[in-house]
């Protein structure tokens with residue numbers, strides 16, 4: 447009997463088999479969870495449907511997190527299908543490509559707003575709806591990166607968005623704790639996913655990372671899934687408002 451038998455968990459952010467959210471979905475399924483997954487547009491839907499089928503997930507729903515209406519519709523649908531839910535996994539981020547290349551001091555108002563909207567506010571918007579379905583308490587997990595606290599080359603506006611996301615985790619944890627809802631972030635080391643493709647010198651970043659990290663290797667999506675399952679499960683019952691590093695120890699090292 448799996449640890450998540452009878453638990454209903456919503457996952458946002460599966461785009462393909464390299465997605466961190468896909469590793470989380472697989473691990474949750476292995477532990478008996480009932481899952482719902484979302485896609486942001488038809489292109490992603492096409493890729494997601496067969497993946498969901500592979501896991502036996504039938505609840506596949508649209509949700510562009512930039513739209514309040516789509517978020518509302520998602521939870522209306524989940525309420526009628528599930529009634530209650532136990533977990534939320536937010537694995538979504540986006541910034542305009544240009545903002546990850548040009549000097550940070552040249553970030554545009556629009557680019558800044560876009561990154562904050564999709565990568566940070568969306569978690570708050572989802573939490574506000576999900577809490578109403580978490581009638582027996584629950585657990586929410588989002589994905590962050592070290593660029594929230596350190597000035598990582600090129601991460602720029604995404605770093606500011608992740609700082610807002612990690613702060614939102616603390617405010618949500620304070621707000622929702624009385625309903626026995628825990629809220630945490632996992633700060634993952636760099637992983638070669640779709641969201642990392644086209645980043646200049648990402649290969650070099652991965653090589654430097656593995657060389658410096660105490661575990662002498664890169665982070666894998668499965669590492670992130672392990673910590674996410676801990677935070678979603680009763681093993682994490684006393685943990686809320688935290689950002690947990692899953693980065694092979696990279697963040698503890700000096701230069």
Ligand code: NAD
Pocket residue numbers: 458459460461462464465466467485486490509510511512536537538539540564589590591633634635636637638639640641642
């Ligand atoms: P990914 O590209 O597989 O996942 C990003 C997801 O965001 C995609 O599924 C995409 O469809 C979704 N998305 C973007 N805009 C959206 C919108 N408007 N509405 C709904 N969904 C939208 O890449 P990933 O690396 O698995 O990223 C998942 C999370 O992990 C992100 O929050 C990312 O910042 C974080 N993270 C990634 C790394 C890394 O190196 N890959 C490291 C630390 C944290």
Ligand code: 0WE
Pocket residue numbers: 539540541542543546590591598599600601604636637640641642643644645651
């Ligand atoms: O959070 C991320 C990815 C964020 C991301 C990536 C892209 C690329 C394609 C957000 N939006 C976009 N928009 C695009 O058009 N990571 C933690 C991975 C990542 O991204 C970086 C990194 C690392 C690590 C960008 C610059 C420097 C390092």
